[in-house]
Ligand SMILES: NC(=O)C1=CN([C@@H]2O[C@H](COP(=O)(O)OP(=O)(O)OC[C@H]3O[C@@H](n4cnc5c(N)ncnc54)[C@H](OP(=O)(O)O)[C@@H]3O)[C@@H](O)[C@H]2O)C=CC1
């Protein structure tokens with residue numbers, strides 16, 4: 001992802017690549033190079049150190065690294081509270097189709113008694129379930145709560161550990177790791193006599209780059225923490241998903 005992002009920024013006429021850092025490189029190289037925005041694509045074990053450095057130095061952050069928890073988001077909010085004017089976008093998925101599929105899942109959620117998510121990725125992925133699946137489950141669960149839908153039907157009384165997936169906000173999420181895959185997700189909705197499947201496939205990492213570039217262009221104008229690229233994609237006035245006020249959390 002980092003290699004693709006470097007290529008994408010270099011190819012963009014309106015952006016300038018001033019630094020490209022890898023493991024072990026001195027983060028202060030970003031400050032010395034005058035970086036305005038940093039794109040963070042490493043792993044769950046290093047993202048916090050890198051992002052804290054950026055925020056403390058007034059460098060806006062576009063973060064694709066996954067493995068986030070509510071406690072980790074709170075840490076970022078704490079740093080940003082001391083850095084008014086600095087923006088951080090944390091995007092569980094930069095793929096336009098993935099963001100659309102999350103939106104479609106939100107739309108469908110109130111109509112179905114059952115919902116489960118299957119995410120499928122390459123076996124080099126560190127975190128499970130994927131950030132996208134966690135985010136999708138949370139969005140679906142929020143809509144189910146608002147619609148007054150209760151717990152899902154499930155008569156399972158005996159199961160091997162993991163057989164019913166991870167419980168994310170009441171939504172079972174199943175993670176497949178398979179050589180040959182890139183990044184894929186199915187959201188399965190079920191009700192009496194019908195099943196709706198919303199599937200998205202990322203065929204290569206280049207597919208994430210338009211979203212990365214959108215984040216880089218937009219984050220300087222969005223102080224505070226923004227979770228989800230949809231807030232930059234769907235920001236027409238009156239749009240309930242994208243409407244945002246600058247300087248506050250947007251999730
Ligand atoms: N939001 C989105 O749309 C997407 C998000 N992702 C997420 O982005 C992250 C990266 O994915 P991917 O590129 O596939 O993973 P890779 O493992 O292929 O690449 C991660 C890179 O980060 C480097 N790295 C590790 N630690 C540090 C550090 N402290 N400082 C600088 N570089 C470091 C690694 O170096 P080394 O080779 O030495 O280990 C490696 O080159 C993951 O969290 C993944 O889930 C991925 C795809 C899309």
Ligand SMILES: O=C(O)C1=N[C@H](C(=O)O)C[C@H](O)C1
Nearest residue numbers: 066092093125130131132183
């Ligand atoms: O690690 C990956 O590859 C991906 N990670 C992100 C996630 O965890 O959702 C986005 C995409 O699925 C690819």
